[in-house]
Amino acid sequence: MHTPALDGAPYMTEHGPDLTASTAGTHVIEHAGRLLALCEANFPFELTRDLDTVGAHDFNGKLRSAMTAHPKTDPVTGELHFFGSSPVPPYLTYHVADAKGEITHSAEIPGATASLKHDFALTRRHVVFIEGTVTFDPNEHSGIPYAWNDDQPARIGVMPRGADGAAHIRWFSIEPGNMLHAANAYEDDQGRIVLEGPTVDREGFHLSWNWWVGAPGRGAEPNARSYTRRWVIDLAAGRVGEQIIDDLAVEFPTLNEAYLGAENRYQYAVSFPDQDGLGGYGIVKYDRTRGSRRVHEVGDARLPSEAVFVPAADGTREDDGYLLTVVSDLKQNSSRLLVLDASDLGRVAAVHLPRRVTAGIHGSWIPDTALDADRS
Numbered sequence: 001m002h003t004p005a006l007d008g009a010p011y012m013t014e015h016g017p018d019l020t021a022s023t024a025g026t027h028v029i030e031h032a033g034r035l036l037a038l039c040e041a042n043f044p045f046e047l048t049r050d051l052d053t054v055g056a057h058d059f060n061g062k063l064r065s066a067m068t069a070h071p072k073t074d075p076v077t078g079e080l081h082f083f084g085s086s087p088v089p090p091y092l093t094y095h096v097a098d099a100k101g102e103i104t105h106s107a108e109i110p111g112a113t114a115s116l117k118h119d120f121a122l123t124r125r126h127v128v129f130i131e132g133t134v135t136f137d138p139n140e141h142s143g144i145p146y147a148w149n150d151d152q153p154a155r156i157g158v159m160p161r162g163a164d165g166a167a168h169i170r171w172f173s174i175e176p177g178n179m180l181h182a183a184n185a186y187e188d189d190q191g192r193i194v195l196e197g198p199t200v201d202r203e204g205f206h207l208s209w210n211w212w213v214g215a216p217g218r219g220a221e222p223n224a225r226s227y228t229r230r231w232v233i234d235l236a237a238g239r240v241g242e243q244i245i246d247d248l249a250v251e252f253p254t255l256n257e258a259y260l261g262a263e264n265r266y267q268y269a270v271s272f273p274d275q276d277g278l279g280g281y282g283i284v285k286y287d288r289t290r291g292s293r294r295v296h297e298v299g300d301a302r303l304p305s306e307a308v309f310v311p312a313a314d315g316t317r318e319d320d321g322y323l324l325t326v327v328s329d330l331k332q333n334s335s336r337l338l339v340l341d342a343s344d345l346g347r348v349a350a351v352h353l354p355r356r357v358t359a360g361i362h363g364s365w366i367p368d369t370a371l372d373a374d375r376s
Contacts, residue, residue, distance in 0.1 A: 019043045019066055020056040026069035027362040030370045031080045032101030038069040040085065040118065049371045062103040065093040069362065070181070072122040075258050081127065083109075085117040087136035087145070092117060094127065094159075094166065107166040111157065116146045116178070121185035121195055123261045127165065128185050128195055128233075129157035132178030134205065148205050150176070156240065158193060158233055172233060172240045178205050179229070183253035186263045193233040198250050198269065200226050208251075226250070226272075228286075246293065250284055252306035252362070256318050256342075265289050266319045268307045268342070283307045283325060285345055296345035298338065301330040305359040309342060319343045328359040335359075 022042035029036050036044040036057060044067050046054035058064075065084025072081045078099030085092055092112035096105040115131035122128070133154050137147035154176050159169040177199040185195040200208055204225030226249035232241040250269035267286040282297040283304055298304050307323040315321055323340040335358075337351040 017041070017066075019058075022056070025361075027364070028366075029071060029073075029364050030366045031071075031073065031097065032099065033371055034101060035366070035371065038067060038071075040069040041066050043067060049368075059097060059101070059103045062106070063095065064106075065090075065095075067095075068117075068119070070119040072120070072260060073257070074122065075260055076124070081122050083117070083120060083129070087114050092129065105163055109157070109159070109166050109169060111169060111171050113152070115152055115155075118180045119182050119197075121182040121197075121261075123185050123187050123193060125161055125187060126185075126193060127159045127161060128182075128193060129159070129169075130179050130182065130195075130197075131155045131157070132199075133176040133202070134178045142209070148178070148202055150202075154178075156195065156231060156233060158235065170235070174231060174240055174242055177201055177227075177229070181251065181253055183228075183267050183269075184255055184260060184264055186261060188232075188263065190234075191236070193231075193235070194263075195231045195233065196228065196245070196267070197253060198226065199229045204249075245291075246286070248284065248293065254307055254309055254323075256309050256311060256321065258311065259318060264318065266342075268309065268323060270304055270306060270325075271295055283323060283340060283345060285319075285342070294345055296340060296347075298325075298327050303328050303330055303359045304338065306362050307340070308363050308365050310365040317343075322348060324363075324365060326353075326357055326359055326363075328357065 019042050022039045022045055024037035024039050024045040027038040035047040037047055038044050043056040043058050046057040048054060067084055068082050080097040083092055083094045090108040091114055092109040094107050094109055095103055097103045113131060114136040116134040117131060120129050133148060133152050134146050135149045135152040136145060138145055140147045154174045156172045156174055157169050159165045179197045179199045182197040185193060188194050227244045228246040230243050230245045249272045253267055253269045255264050255267050265288050269284045271282045271284045281303050282295045285294045304325040304327045307325045309321055310324060311321040319342045321342045323342050325338050326335060327338050328335045333356045335353045335356050339349040341348050
């Protein structure tokens with residue numbers, strides 16, 4: 001017997017979760033020449049380059065947990081780092097697949113809880129897990145069985161990369177809140193770990209949750225309920241510094257992924273300044289060196305999806321490239337692919353699509369050459 005569920009909750013059988021049943025609708029990535037469609041409650045699903053379904057991909061039987069929708073490809077080694085999260089023990093399992101697509105390391109992470117873990121961060125030397133004040137709740141019937149819980153402590157887990165890293169993970173308490181998506185993390189010149197990303201407090205979480213599940217109660221609210229935060233984790237001193245670096249309501253942070261795990265100057269995001277379901281949406285560029293932001297407004301009642309960075313073929317600077325975002329018209333039956341210059345957010349092109357495409361959540365720019373990789 002199967003019990004269907006929405007994204008975020010696995011299909012259940014009488015023997016437990018069926019990891020081969022998935023909506024696979026959260027993200028699509030390429031690794032080792034394979035296209036993988038992801039939903040974090042299940043195995044990834046492999047696609048052909050024509051987007052036909054091959055089937056569930058379990059890394060030759062080595063993957064025995066679900067796979068996050070937000071794996072990280074190390075731009076230096078080509079390794080794919082990812083985790084599986086579960087509402088029951090083991091709560092968190094970490095995996096590494098090499099550049100050829102073979103899992104080389106898996107470990108259960110001690111100290112983890114049933115807190116919602118949707119994303120994580122990777123630095124050159126560490127893996128950074130985030131547990132917010134949102135945890136598994138079987139009484140939540142929206143289709144995603146997680147809810148805000150004041151008794152769930154917010155924490156950051158820092159684990160050294162390597163085969164024995166799990167044995168040395170350290171957990172650090174932070175202020176209550178929830179972060180779905182990490183912008184980036186890196187070690188600074190003092191060896192401290194810097195982590196950034198958009199977060200919400202209790203009220204902001206309830207507003208955003210209603211938005212995610214399509215429930216009522218999405219009225220305009222002050223931006224103060226959504227913040228971009230920066231944490232500086234000093235491992236030597238055993239403490240965490242925390243600050244709000246922007247109060248514009250944003251989500252879906254992205255960057256030039258060549259800088260993933262290293263100090264980056266630029267980050268991008270989707271802005272939701274009005275939070276009323278119709279107006280004020282835009283694509284934001286942050287300059288971390290200057291502490292400034294620029295916004296490209298996409299127009300009234302038009303909702304952009306995550307802005308995917310595409311490096312220019314002859315680029316030399318971090319922001320030499322383009323941003324791709326699918327923009328849905330919330331009042332008319334139309335959509336377009338918007339191409340922006342990542343350096344100044346100037347409009348390069350708009351491709352009007354032949355049918356309405358709902359603004360997506362996550363996506364990837366995958367060159368044809370990436371799918372020609374030898375998978376033998």
